[in-house]
Amino acid sequence: MDTDIDIEQMRREMRALADRAEIADLLDRYLRSLDEGPLDEDWARAFHTEDVTAEMPVGAVRGRNDLLATVRRAMALFERTVHLGSNTVIELDGDRATARGAQLSTHVLADGSEEVFVSAGHTVSELVRTPAGWRISATALRVAWTQGTPPDVELPG
Numbered sequence: 001m002d003t004d005i006d007i008e009q010m011r012r013e014m015r016a017l018a019d020r021a022e023i024a025d026l027l028d029r030y031l032r033s034l035d036e037g038p039l040d041e042d043w044a045r046a047f048h049t050e051d052v053t054a055e056m057p058v059g060a061v062r063g064r065n066d067l068l069a070t071v072r073r074a075m076a077l078f079e080r081t082v083h084l085g086s087n088t089v090i091e092l093d094g095d096r097a098t099a100r101g102a103q104l105s106t107h108v109l110a111d112g113s114e115e116v117f118v119s120a121g122h123t124v125s126e127l128v129r130t131p132a133g134w135r136i137s138a139t140a141l142r143v144a145w146t147q148g149t150p151p152d153v154e155l156p157g
Helices: 002-035 041-047 064-073
Strands: 048-056 059-062 076-094 096-109 118-129 133-147
Touching: 002 041, 002 096, 002 118, 002 133, 041 048, 048 064, 059 064, 059 133, 076 133
Parallel strands: 048 133
Antiparallel strands: 048 059, 076 096, 096 118, 118 133
């Protein structure tokens, strides 16, 4: 009987490890995709639920299509970028999860000036398990500090 309990406990632990690995990979691929693209509908589906909500420095959006349009507009302000994420803590709750981490974003402005704008902050993402795997259903980036002059941004709304 102890063997059955141990096997079931091992199954739960293995699933939790696999879920954490999949979520960590999703978040890493997401940040890397901002630098490498392409930012298209396949990109949006690969990372977000259809009803995703996002709070970003350029504004808040609801829905995958609005998020895609906003990210495209924001990323067009930069010639090159490097986004780094770290210190991510993932909390699992069945088919839902929360990931909290740090983000450092370095941007070379696309205005021809070659000026660099850096922002650093903390992210909180809510994720859900879907038939296609884990997806981000809500996310917020809270910028803690910046360096350099940000580009002019037209906020949605």
